[in-house]
Amino acid sequence: MSDLTPPEAARLAARAGLPLADARTAGVAATANHIHSVVSALRDLDFGDTPPAAAYRALATRHADARKENPDGTR
């Protein structure tokens, strides 16, 4: 697959709700392309019926109450 160009990276970032200043698009595109080249290796795997490893329990905890700040710590 061809690499993202800086304008394509800017458009995809905007779709994700993250406007990028022009000065940043080339760097973000290069980093995103590098990440993509690494994670694409997983497409070689035959997963069959393998489920993802994400954790979930039906019983709620008080986690949300215990951490009242925003997750990034800003207020």
Next chain:
Amino acid sequence: MALADLTLTEASEAIRERRHSPVELVEAVLDRVERVEPRLHAYAAVTADRARHAAVRAEREIAAGRYRGPLHGVPMGLKDLIDVGGMATAAGSRIRADHRAGSDSAVAERLSAAGAVLLGKTHTHEFAYGLTTPQTNNAWDQGRVAGGSSGGSAVAVAAGTATFALGTDTGGSIRVPASLNGVVGLKPTYGLVSRHGVTSLSWSLDHVGPITRTVEDASLVLAELTGYDPRDPASVPAPGGGHRPSGADLSGLRVGVPRNYYFERVDPEVEAAVRGAVACLAELGARLVDVEIPMAEHVQAVQWGLMVPEATAYHERGLRSAPDLYADDVRALLEAGELMSAGDYVRAQRARTLMREAWAGLLDGVDVIAAPTVPMTAAPAGQTTVTWQDGTVESVSDAYVRLSAPANITGVPALTLPVGRDSAGLPIGMQLLGRPFGEDVVLRAGHAYERARPAAMGRTATAA
């Protein structure tokens, strides 16, 4: 020996037997902080008054016969991602400038209940998203990186400015700096130590664990940290029994020695030291078994496929409200993470399941796996890439993560301990990986090594 240089085991024995008081120990370590911090910068914040008060309280409790256990009255540092109620968790970031944690993290709560004395918060690479901790200098050579992201914790332990410390490990962030500074670091099994109140980098990969001067010390700290916590979705009830290792006989222990991956693109001096340490394990009775690391070619893809989008998700708001407050290296990764597809992320989660199964098969055949912790010793500050003997070029960060990441993905326990020095005098670490919740086996093997080769262990940096 100066009080600041005592191992945790020695310090707690001295306190329990009332040969030294917590006040003496804390004052000695604070004095060391005053002397070496100006050049090492291990701490983001030192809470000297609070530590002195806690030491007096510990001293009174012990005098009154209320000894709480081996951490009572012992000074320690917490990585600045770990919440302590009323203090900033600055996470090495300007975006956290006005932060105050509302309550203690689970591990801070546990250490406080065990009577440990908080000296301060140690530097982290910004939000743990990096392997160097640029604020902090290596304890053995100030021109070299501390390693990261728990660089402050490792340097503090190595320099005698904390008797022990906690770090976090998402892709090696306990083991890398521990190895680069010649101390012990343990990434416990995923789910064994609660992460409640610890700033996340990647929920799938984050772990909290001890950094100490000896393996025995690590076992003492771990014993106080474990336990089910419903506030951490990964937390599981810990299997019973203590973790304290004893004995130096490794008869019957099967030690896997990888024939692929872990010894590839490794500095020859690092390889020689680790192979020497593996031979020592064999001399102690262990049986060495050649093993093949499964899915090695997919390690980096799984690590990035999980970490990159999870880190970006965690910072979604900060990245939109105050992007300029992130350091350039971290901001670029967070922004690029916005462009990763959900398909890539789910694929990484499914590959993680496959890798867990493959490693379970691997660990059916051996009890521990011995390998280098990192492929090279501490790089000079500012060096960005390394060129290997086969001509390949790798970023310093990728090199430091490479041998650590499998234990983050699979969740198996991984211990690093010092096993030698390179020709520049820089520490070399060996990594011992075990079965899930097999901390006792990993610690036993590590402790047997440290008893057989005590010269490599427990020393604080001569630079201190």
